[in-house]
Amino acid sequence: MSGAMSWPFLRLYLLVLLYFSANSILNVLIPLQGEALGASNTTIGLIMGAYLFTTMFFRPWAGHIIEKHGPIKVLRIILIINGFALILYTFTGLGGYLVARMLQGVSTAFFSMALQIGIIDALPEKDRSQGISLYSLFSYIPGIIGPLLALGIWQGEMDYFTVVMIAIALFTGVFGYGAKMENGTVQPFKDNNEQRVSMFMSLGQLVKNPFLFKCSVLMLVSSVVFGAITTFIPLYAMQLTSGNAGIYLMLQAGTVVFARFTLRKKVPSDGKWHSSFIMGTMLLLAIAALCVSFATTGGAVFFYAGAILMGIAQALIYPTLTSYLSFVLPQVNRNVLLGLFIAMADLGVSLGSVIMGPMADIFSYSFMYMICAILGATMIIFAYDRRKIFVG
Template sequence: MRGALSWPFLRLYVLTLLYFSANSILNVIIPLKGESLGATNTTIGIIMGAYLATTMLLRPWAGQVIQKYGPVKMLRIVLIVNGFALLLYTFTGLGGYFAARVLQGACTAFFSMALQLGIIDALPDKDRSQGISMYSLCASMPGIFGPLLAVGIWQAGDMNSFTAAMIAIAIVTGAAGYSARMKGDAGTSAGKKEQGTAVFKSFGQLVKNPHLFKCSILMLIASVILGASTTFIPLYAAQIESGNAAVYLMLQAGVVVLARFVLRKKIPSDGKWHSLFVMGIMVILTAAAQSVSFSLTGGAAFFYAGAVLMGLAQALLYPTLTTYLSFVLPQTDRNVLMGLFIATADLGVALGSVVMGPIADISSYSLMYMICAMLGAAMILFAYDRRTVFAGSR
């Protein structure tokens, strides 16, 4: 096989799957453990949000460091720190969970930037969207089996199995990562004067660069909705007749994996803004949030329909926006600016936990997801670009 499905890239995708396996378990265990200890939704949201809030802050810097020292060197350091973070979960309480989430967030900033930038740099233009889709697909695959494993561990009350799982994931991921090879192992600017925009100055590009601004706002709001889904579904499912958090999360992840593989060639890879395509994704995401909100009244059918729609929107949006930006961002600053964009996704997921938690505390999960649907509806209009719609109809 060639291109995005050649053996060197397949090894990177397997490494991605292993790395994110721990999080698929923790996304269920942490809310359940927090609730059992009497923590509020606000506290649970802060602990869960600490992961991607840290990732968000370090993304732009990670892009610059990787550009200087190379992806493989940074990857090996990250896997050691990540292994330590996973071990923290095995012998600490909520305070230790918070510290471990922060460490994991720092690791993920470098891990995901190293792999995505390595894929973008190594693949030709026509295969770039497929490579990003495959990376995203493998990052999502643990969501199929992880929730079921987590619920099984929790219901059995056997935290020794949880400890064994964290240790095994840390060891296997580390071993796989140390054998990885990527283009740019020696660094793209080591020994040279640092190029590109300084990290802090680059934040202004979020507003000044219209392409980056549009994609970042869309990704931010979409990620708020996805973050609220990931964090609070394990708790909300208990209020829905025949609702099961593991089934919901597995269904969502399964749709993400299937859609990213089947539809990977349908994602635009031409550097043009496809308004109708992006608007369609936001319609799906809005319908997903509203369906989850209505499930408290309508029942499990709406709950699981929301999972399917949420997974489909998640599968399409991130690769679409990332591929578009890989074409339109200036080459000299692309790594840092791409880091800023991905940071908005992290910020959105963190906000979905931190901000939506208090809303759920003072109102209800159903109303919280309705607010998410309203945010999604606003983004349908934001994605519209009159020039591209009419250009595409000619």
């Protein structure tokens, strides 16, 4: 195999799988444990949102630090930090969970930037979207089994939680320590002063650059929906007469994995803006959230249909927009601007936890997911653009 499926890239994807396996368990256990400890949806949302909010804050600077010290040295350090965070979960309460989520956020900012930008730089243009899709695919594979494993731990003995977290920390650290980014795989960033753009100036590009602005708004709003699903589905499912959170999250993650692999060659990778493709994806997102909202009256059919539709939307939105930006952003500060775009995805997931938590407290989970559906519907209109190419 060659290109995005060659062995050097497959090794990196396996590291991604190990790294994100803990989150597939924590995304279920933290809300359940938080509710058991008497926390409100607002508090649970703050703890869950702290992870990607911290990631968002550190991500724009990650590229510069990796450029200065090299990806391998940084990777080994962040795997140690990530391992400490996972072990912290095993002997602390809500306060410790918040600290651990923030440490995970710092680690993920550097981990994901090193691998994603490296994949984009190493692959030819025609394979970029495949590489990005496969990276995301392997980050979602743990979500197929993780939620069911988490529910098994929750319903059984929490002592197993300690064993699982320590095992994941050790396996990820050992596997990551031996990773190599050379021989045409991920190259160290060049020390180019022209790329050291002021972060404040780069932040202004979120509004000034029409390509970055459009993609960032779409990613931000979509991620708000994804964040609300990830955080509150374990608690919402407990209120339904039929429907299991583990099965829902397994279906959603399984659909993401299946769609990312089977549709990876269908994701546009030509530098053109495909309005109908992106509008259709946003329509899937809105319908998925609507199905989840209707699950209180419609039952498991709507609940699980929402999982499948949400998985398809999630599989397509991120690689499509990232691949498009890799073509149209200026080369001199592309990495920084890509970091800002990815930060918008992080911010959206975080806001999905932080903002939608109070909405669920004030109204209901069903009403909150209805709001998510309305947000998705507005993005169908926003995604339209009669121009096929933004750049000449």
